[in-house]
Amino acid sequence: MKDIYKTKSPFEGEKVRLRTIEKSDLDDIMKYWNTYESRIGLGTIIPMSTMMEEEFIQSAHERAKSGRGHIFAIETLETKEFLGTCGIEEIMQINKSAVIGIIIHNPENHNKGYGTDAMICLLKVGFLVLNFHRLELLVMDYNKKAIHVYEKIGFKEIGLKREAHFLQGKYHDVYIMDILAKEFEALH
Numbered sequence: 001m002k003d004i005y006k007t008k009s010p011f012e013g014e015k016v017r018l019r020t021i022e023k024s025d026l027d028d029i030m031k032y033w034n035t036y037e038s039r040i041g042l043g044t045i046i047p048m049s050t051m052m053e054e055e056f057i058q059s060a061h062e063r064a065k066s067g068r069g070h071i072f073a074i075e076t077l078e079t080k081e082f083l084g085t086c087g088i089e090e091i092m093q094i095n096k097s098a099v100i101g102i103i104i105h106n107p108e109n110h111n112k113g114y115g116t117d118a119m120i121c122l123l124k125v126g127f128l129v130l131n132f133h134r135l136e137l138l139v140m141d142y143n144k145k146a147i148h149v150y151e152k153i154g155f156k157e158i159g160l161k162r163e164a165h166f167l168q169g170k171y172h173d174v175y176i177m178d179i180l181a182k183e184f185e186a187l188h
C-alpha cells in the first residue's frame with residue numbers, strides 16, 4: 001500500500017499552491033480585479049467595488065464552512081505571491097457534481113503555466129479530497145486561451161449554449177466543458 005506520508009499534498013502543484021482566501025487578500029484582489037483584460041474572460045466587465053468583493057470573501061467563508069462551496073487563493077510556491085483565485089461552486093451532493101472556475105489576476109502572470117498548474121491542483125482537490133465524480137465549467141467562445149488550457153488538461157466540450165452571453169454589443173456562444181474523476185485519474 002502507498003505510504004500516504006510520501007504523497008504530495010493535492011493543494012500544491014509544480015509552481016503554485018492553493019490556500020484559503022483571506023480578508024487580507026482584498027488589496028491584492030482589487031489591484032487587477034476590474035481590469036478589462038483579466039475580467040473579460042469571466043464574462044462581466046461591470047466593475048466590482050471593494051465592498052462587494054469583501055462581501056464575496058465573507059460569503060465564500062460561510063459557504064466553505066457549510067460545504068456549499070470552496071474558494072481558494074492561488075499563490076506561487078516559491079515566493080507566495082498572490083496570483084488569483086479558483087473555486088468549486090454549485091455543488092450537487094447527490095450527483096457528486098459541481099461547477100468550477102479560475103482566474104489569474106495580473107495579465108503579466110498569464111502564459112507562465114500558473115493557470116494550468118492551479119487548475120490541475122483544483123481538480124486534484126475536487127476529486128481526491130472532496131470526492132466529486134464530475135466537474136464542469138463554462139467558457140466563452142472567444143476565450144481561446146482558456147479553452148486550450150482546459151482541453152490540454154483533459155476537459156471535454158459537452159455542449160454549447162448558443163448566443164448565451166452578451167458582451168460588447170454582441171452575443172457570444174458559451175461552451176460547457178466537463179471532466180470525470182476516472183478521466184482525470186487516467187491522465188494525471
Ligand SMILES: CC(C)(COP(=O)(O)OP(=O)(O)OC[C@H]1O[C@@H](n2cnc3c(N)ncnc32)[C@H](O)[C@@H]1OP(=O)(O)O)[C@@H](O)C(=O)NCCC(=O)NCCS
Nearest residue numbers: 041102103104110111112113114115116139144145146148
Ligand atoms: C485562462 C487562464 C486561467 C489561463 O491561465 P494561464 O496561466 O494564462 O495559462 P497557462 O500559462 O497555464 O497556459 C496558457 C496556454 O494557452 C496558450 N495560449 C495563449 N494564448 C492563446 C490563444 N490566444 N489561443 C490558444 N492558446 C493560447 C499558451 O500557449 C499555453 O499553452 P501551452 O501550455 O500548451 O504552451 C488565465 O489566462 C486567466 O485567468 N485569464 C483571465 C480569466 C479567465 O479567462 N478565466 C477563465 C474563465 S473560463
